[in-house]
Amino acid sequence: MSEVQEQDRAAGGGPARPTMRDALVEAAFELFSERGFEQTTIDDIVSLAGVGRRSFFRYFPSKEAVVFPDHDGCLADMTAFLAAADPAGDPVEQVCDAARLVLRMYAGNPAFSVGRYRLTKQVPTLRTHELSVVWRYERTLAGHLRTRYAARSDGALRADVIAAAVVAAHNYALRSWLRSGGEGDVGAAVDEALKLVVDTWGGGAEGGSGAASQDDEVVVMVARRGTPMWRVVQGVEAALEG
Amino acid sequence: MSEVQEQDRAAGGGPARPTMRDALVEAAFELFSERGFEQTTIDDIVSLAGVGRRSFFRYFPSKEAVVFPDHDGCLADMTAFLAAADPAGDPVEQVCDAARLVLRMYAGNPAFSVGRYRLTKQVPTLRTHELSVVWRYERTLAGHLRTRYAARSDGALRADVIAAAVVAAHNYALRSWLRSGGEGDVGAAVDEALKLVVDTWGGGAEGGSGAASQDDEVVVMVARRGTPMWRVVQGVEAALEG
DNA sequence: CTCGGTGTGGCACTCAGTACCCTCGATTAT
């Protein structure tokens, strides 16, 4: 029922992880699904997987971590993606694309993702652990935005708020999809949710990169028709502050 | 169905008897500060506080919970505050005011708050626990916004995004203040940070000047028999501190 | 063959958290 695939990292050819990790994840999910998280001990998992108890903690730092086996790699992907992002591009669009990386991981394994969702929904310990996972993503996004907004006086605050908004929008669409059991187009749902964030915080979603590219003296401000005046002023201020 | 009604708190000027709960918090912080969180065991805490080990878990569900002894009451305050909010008012302003309730709690005990901040900053377990605390606030704010935005097609998404933005802005200002060791005016800093959120999201409905005056002073605490003591204490604290 | 590095299993230990039972003191019914 629960199948785990190890996707290759973008960072070079990590060839064929030892199957023991996958065996542990599979065994854990089988037991968690049929018996519950708290009712399953580490000994149950390792005996089903046919490995030693000590080996479990070589691959996972805690019992909760086995439920989120792919997020460490995804966080590394996100970090690499943002590090390679165009300095002249719209940073809000960039962090949205970074969030879509996480979405792709969920969408790549719908059955696994839905099973994990049902589990985390009803186990407080797992919900807490998921929060810390999401927190790392959010801090990564915020860190990227902070570097791009370094010139602004309110750059750090703005970065934190936008990162939180992006994560909230992403999770809103993702959770709706997970709650539905994996039906429908998640990508479109997330795009629509993120559109709300980009439209309000981004540099002008449709048409152009509203915020000025920061490599020369020419400042171009693009705003949609009907944009409130205060937002226009904000954009101009942002461009001039740089 | 039996009920337990708690009505205590002598009217005299004394701070009542030093309750066991407070003694545990004090002993825990003393040891955590001088020895570290992981290096302190429950036995150390209870022996310093002069109580039995079993009593610790009567008041706190976990070792981490003793570091955040006031948040349960504050969450109850926030819930009550939002439940009494004017339906015609700007919901964004209302959740900002609700966030200011949390701020007031931090600002009320600067030394304690700063000490806790330094502790949570360097203990992963506490950071995770804090995330779940913050998450409950955020979900409360989002729940309030969802009811007020029920008419909108994107109401739920909007509620989640705004709640996340409010929490992020609040925490940004709060953490700056905590990092500085409790210097300066937190209230003003939070007001300025929240202004960014209100300016972009607020202004839903202009309306009544109702300042939700709650004149009733009668508070009744009802708990089922067998309720853990820490839960009862939190409820009573929440009621008395309002 | 030995040597060192690595991955693994086994054992014992600490400690958080829980279940169960005991004592003590205060209140109340008989």
Place this chain on the structure above:
DNA sequence: ATAATCGAGGGTACTGAGTGCCACACCGAG
């Protein structure tokens, strides 16, 4: 007054997560 009840706290023993340490097996290099 005595017994019964009840709630608060203490004590003991247990489960299970997570760690440290060591032994063993494999494997490429010398």
